[in-house]
Amino acid sequence: MRTVFWEDNKVKMIDQRLLPGTFVLAEFDTVEGIARSIREMYVRGAPAIGATAAFGMALAALRSQATDREGLLADLRAAKATLDAARPTAVNLSWATARLLTLAEQTQADVDALRQALLAEAQAVADEDVEINRRMGFHGAELIPDGANVLHHCNTGALAAVDFGTALGVIYACQEQGKRIHVWVDETRPRLQGARLTAWELMRAEVPMHLIADNAAGHLMRTGQVDVVIFGADRVAANGDVANKIGTYKLSVVAKENGIPVYAVVPTSTIDLNLPDGDHIPIEERGPEEVTHIGETVIAPENVPVYNPAFDVTPHRYITGIVTEEGVCYPPFTQSLRKAKEAAEARIAARRRQR
Numbered sequence: 001m002r003t004v005f006w007e008d009n010k011v012k013m014i015d016q017r018l019l020p021g022t023f024v025l026a027e028f029d030t031v032e033g034i035a036r037s038i039r040e041m042y043v044r045g046a047p048a049i050g051a052t053a054a055f056g057m058a059l060a061a062l063r064s065q066a067t068d069r070e071g072l073l074a075d076l077r078a079a080k081a082t083l084d085a086a087r088p089t090a091v092n093l094s095w096a097t098a099r100l101l102t103l104a105e106q107t108q109a110d111v112d113a114l115r116q117a118l119l120a121e122a123q124a125v126a127d128e129d130v131e132i133n134r135r136m137g138f139h140g141a142e143l144i145p146d147g148a149n150v151l152h153h154c155n156t157g158a159l160a161a162v163d164f165g166t167a168l169g170v171i172y173a174c175q176e177q178g179k180r181i182h183v184w185v186d187e188t189r190p191r192l193q194g195a196r197l198t199a200w201e202l203m204r205a206e207v208p209m210h211l212i213a214d215n216a217a218g219h220l221m222r223t224g225q226v227d228v229v230i231f232g233a234d235r236v237a238a239n240g241d242v243a244n245k246i247g248t249y250k251l252s253v254v255a256k257e258n259g260i261p262v263y264a265v266v267p268t269s270t271i272d273l274n275l276p277d278g279d280h281i282p283i284e285e286r287g288p289e290e291v292t293h294i295g296e297t298v299i300a301p302e303n304v305p306v307y308n309p310a311f312d313v314t315p316h317r318y319i320t321g322i323v324t325e326e327g328v329c330y331p332p333f334t335q336s337l338r339k340a341k342e343a344a345e346a347r348i349a350a351r352r353r354q355r
């Protein structure tokens with residue numbers, strides 16, 4: 001089952017807030033509901049958020065009462081503003097809403113034809129994501145030796161995408177190729193995407209793993225128990241600086257200190273060439289309850305002051321390579337990322353011409 005999909009003129013998704021204990025689908029049929037599903041992390045993970053936002057734009061077109069093209073475009077622009085505001089860091093969100101809005105603005109068609117074109121484009125975003133993830137899995141698996149111990153942060157599997165995943169997609173590709181690998185799964189405080197989601201995915205896939213406290217990662221790297229560090233990203237700046245789940249920077253610095261390669265696995269939709277470096281990437285700050293509670297259990301004093309940044313930025317000097325669907329990008333990232341992004345955009349344009 002895909003993490004997010006369109007059915008019966010609704011957007012349906014696995015409610016990841018309740019995993020691993022409860023597997024249920026949530027469904028939304030308004031733009032505001034889609035924005036809430038992203039903001040409250042029913043669905044999370046940059047590529048999954050992007051596909052959800054694309055379906056949100058198709059839903060906006062379907063629900064628009066406009067009888068002319070300009071009226072529909074106005075409703076789509078309003079929907080883009082609502083969806084883009086849901087979470088600031090993952091560029092896939094605004095990338096997806098911009099892709100749908102641009103298609104509408106460039107298509108001279110009546111309202112009904114535009115509605116159909118937008119739903120087809122949203123479905124294409126979702127279908128492409130699965131293909132892109134499999135391509136990244138193939139490219140990334142070439143970096144992982146048989147028998148490797150891999151340290152992974154947060155969740156980047158099928159739950160973080162439409163299906164298959166990004167960094168965990170590399171793990172799944174290694175498994176399909178018969179490589180014997182083991183994964184150290186960072187629990188990933190405070191939302192525990194590693195403990196709740198990655199452990200759940202890898203156990204279902206029967207990938208050898210151990211769940212670790214985030215603070216155990218340094219010990220494992222210093223004592224030679226980690227061969228490669230791998231993670232996803234929410235936004236990559238033009239120079240290769242990587243914004244990813246909080247804790248990624250610390251992992252990458254310690255990995256470099258111990259001579260361990262670090263790879264970010266990133267669809268080109270996550271690369272933001274408009275930002276020169278990571279200092280320009282907006283970092284989402286989330287509520288204190290994520291830090292003071294584990295589920296319903298309170299783990300801190302009442303009214304304790306909390307600061308809860310959801311992401312951090314890893315400077316490109318700590319990144320060995322960035323795995324994209326177009327291949328592995330190596331320093332100087334400014335050139336290699338641009339080349340990958342241009343190749344991917346040409347592929348999308350060629351596919352749209354074939355439709």
Ligand SMILES: CSC[C@H]1O[C@H](OP(=O)(O)O)[C@H](O)[C@@H]1O
Nearest residue numbers: 044045046156160166232233245
């Ligand atoms: C391929 S998922 C990218 C990225 O998204 C996750 O963040 P969140 O769970 O808050 O949406 C995490 O940073 C993953 O690495």
